[in-house]
Amino acid sequence: MPKVLVSDKISPAAIEIFKANGVEVDYLPDVGKDKEKLAEIIGQYDGLAIRSATKVTDKILANATNLKVIGRAGIGVDNVDIPAATAKGVIVMNTPFGNSITTAEHAISMMLALARQIPEADASTRASKWEKNRFMGVEVTNKTLGLIGAGNIGSIVADRAQGLKMKVIAYDPFLTPERAIDLGVEKVELDDLLARADFITLHTPLIDATRNIISAEAIAKMKDGVRIINCARGGLIDEAALKDALEAGKVAGAALDVFLEEPAKDNPLFGLANVICTPHLGASTTEAQENVALQVAEQISAYLNTGEVINALNFPSISAEEAPKLTPFVKLAELLGSFAGQLTETAISGIRIEFEGDVSALNTKPMVAALLNGVLKPLLGDVNMVSAPALAKDRGIAVETVNREQVGAYDNLIRLTVVTERQERSVAGTVYGTKAPRIVEIKGITLEAEVTPHMLYITNEDKPGFIGRLGTLMGQLGINIANFNLGRVEQGKDAIALLSIDSELTDGELTQIEGLEGVKQAKRLVFTV
Template sequence: MAKVLVSDKLSPTAVQIFKDNGVEVDYLPDLGKDKDKLLEVIGQYDGLAIRSATKVTEKILAAATNLKVIGRAGIGVDNVDIPAATAKGIIVMNTPFGNSITTAEHAISLMLALARQIPEADASTRASKWEKNRFMGVEVTNKTLGLIGAGNIGSIVADRALGLKMKVVAYDPFLTPERAIDLGIEKVELDDLLARADFITLHTPLIDATRNILNAEAFKKMKDGVRVINCARGGLIDEAALKDALESGKVAGAALDVFLEEPAKENPLFNMPNVICTPHLGASTTEAQENVALQVAEQISAYLNTGEVINALNFPSISAEEAPKLTPFVKLAEMLGSFAGQLTETAIKGIRIEFEGDVAELNTKPMVAAALNGVLKPLLGDVNMVSAPVLAKDRGIAVETVNREQHGAYDNYIRLTVITERQERGVAGTVFSGGNPRIIQVKGINLEAELTPNMLYITNEDKPGFIGRLGTLLGTLDINIANFNLGRLEQGKDAIALLSIDSVLSDGQLDEIAALEGVVQAKSLRFNV
């Protein structure tokens, strides 16, 4: 019988789920705070169920000689050393969708509290001031809510706002028009949203593309008297710029559940009279905590009893028998997805993944998950191989797979095509001897290239002198070329250059390359190889 340790406080119902599934469970909710005691006993257990108090360090993992799975009741896994767990073959799971409704409701609650100045009015009344004329609020009915991010939580916020008779506009580069129609909202560009919204709420991950998405320039584009809500991630808003906008009156108020530095104890925004602050309460409801506890118990039990992997952060669902042959193709699929995802800048309508040759006879589900993970990670940030298919479905992305026998020159190959509002972009690859993945075609142009950590992708006009100009410029910019791969449709037509380089390109360097005569597009690509 498998044995699980619950080292943080979990619902009694979750403990019962383990027992009902034939899993022996030790419920020791304070053990996670005692590192020495945890280190002493962890070797007895096949599974570990935690919240945030237990710190699963490399030292703990080294002593976990029988541990097969760690389940985190919640989203964040900062308290788990995932690379060390992966090196030991320990599955790390979380419960990414258990608190979506709770977070969405908190955003709506903050919006309404902001509209009616409820916290300040409460404090004033308790101080026996009775300042009825001071707290003149605004209605949300018929107002425009600007939604930055229309994924799982954002779509729930949109639904609740529509119920309040608000008009909802959304900026999300990867929201398809069809999905927007299904949600009953209007898809717009960011500048349009900033100009039209009476309230703005953020529901997007914190990645390079979204960091400080509301900065000084963004505040200038907003309507006077706009109100801003953030229950997503600290760092999405430039806090200094927000303070300036509040002081000038450009922003009438802000409600913040997250901050750049947490725990937030000395934030200048705390002193602003028109700001509501809460201590990262987005997931803090009885129901949400119960949901994630039950989910993690079900997930750990399923893995220990049947090998089923749900919401894994560090491993696809591959059996021990499949692993040797399947693993290099999973790696190839993720790289193809990452290649396409880094080149995609508009809403994705569909993704088609074609398997040809012997690979089509394998279990392709892990490869599909890996490919989707590769496509979505550059766009969404917080994605893993298991959550990627769910996120794709939530965003209305149609995923098609095609399996067929070998027809071309390669024994095995995978082709991934991203379908956007503007175009279809395909990239194909294969696995050579030794398990090394290779790109063999991009946008219908044949070329063979190994993917390396830092790469430069260029589409250009096939004209004499271009390669020389490019090489000279890269030398001038002190960029060393490790490998130079070329392909073209035909003489004088579209061509591609895919270069392995020894350093990360700066924005300035990339701008100079993009301005070079003959360059149609230049992108800096990065791969985890």
């Protein structure tokens, strides 16, 4: 009988789920705060269920001689050393969807409180001022809500807002027109949303593409009197720019549950009367805490009893027998996905994955998951190999897989085609020799390139002198080229250059490369290899 330690306080119903699934469970809700005691006893257990109090460090894991799985009741896993767990062969799971309704409801609550100035009116009334004329609010009915991010939580917010008779417009690079119709929202570009929305609410991960998405420049494009709600991530809003806009009256009010630095204690926004602040309460309801506890108990039990992996953060489901054969192909699939994902800027409607030759006879499910993870991570950030297929489905992305015998020169080949509103883009790769992944085809153009941490991708006109100009510019910029890979459709037509370089390009360097004569597109690519 597998044995699980629950080291933080969770719902008693979760304990009963373990027992009903034939799992022996020790409920010691205070031991997570005692590092020495936890390190002393962890070796007895196959599974560990935690919340935020337990810190699973490399020292704890070093003593976890029997541990197979860690389950976090909630989404954040900052308290788990995932690389150390992976090295130890321990699956790390979370419950990313248990808080969705609660967080969406908090955003709606913040919007309504902002519209009617409820917190400030409450404080005034308690102070016996009775300032009825001071707190003139606005209705949300028939107003336009601008949704930045239309994933799991954003789609729930859209549904609730429509119930309030609001018009909902949404900006999300991964939102397809078909999915927008299903949600009943109008898909728009960011500038259009900023110009039209009466209320703006954010529901996107914090990645490079979304950091300070609400900047001084973005605020200047908004309606006068706009109201902004953020229950997603601190760092999506430039807080200094927001403060200036609030003081100037450009922004009528803001409601914030998250901040750039947390715990937030001396934030300059706190001194403004037209700002509502809560201490990261998005997931703080009885129901949400119950949901994540029950989910983590189900997930840990399933893994220990059947090997099923749900919401794993560090590896797809692969058996010990399959691992030696699958691992290099899983890595290739993720790199191909990352390549395509970093080049994709518009909504993805479809993904086609072709397995040719020997690889088609293997278990392709982990490869599909790894590939989708690679495609989605550059825009969504908070994705793993298990959650990626569900996220693709939620966003209306049609995923097609094709298995066939060898048809070309390679014993094994994986080809990925990404279909967007504007175009289809394909990339193919293989594994051979030292089992290092190789890209062998881009947009139907044959070339061969090893994937390295820092790369530069260029599409250009195939005309004499281009390679010389590019090499000269790279030398002037002090960028060392490790490998230079070329391919073209035919003489005088489009060509591709894929360069391995020794350091990541800066924005300024990339701008200069984009301005080089003959360049149609230039992209910096970053890979974990």
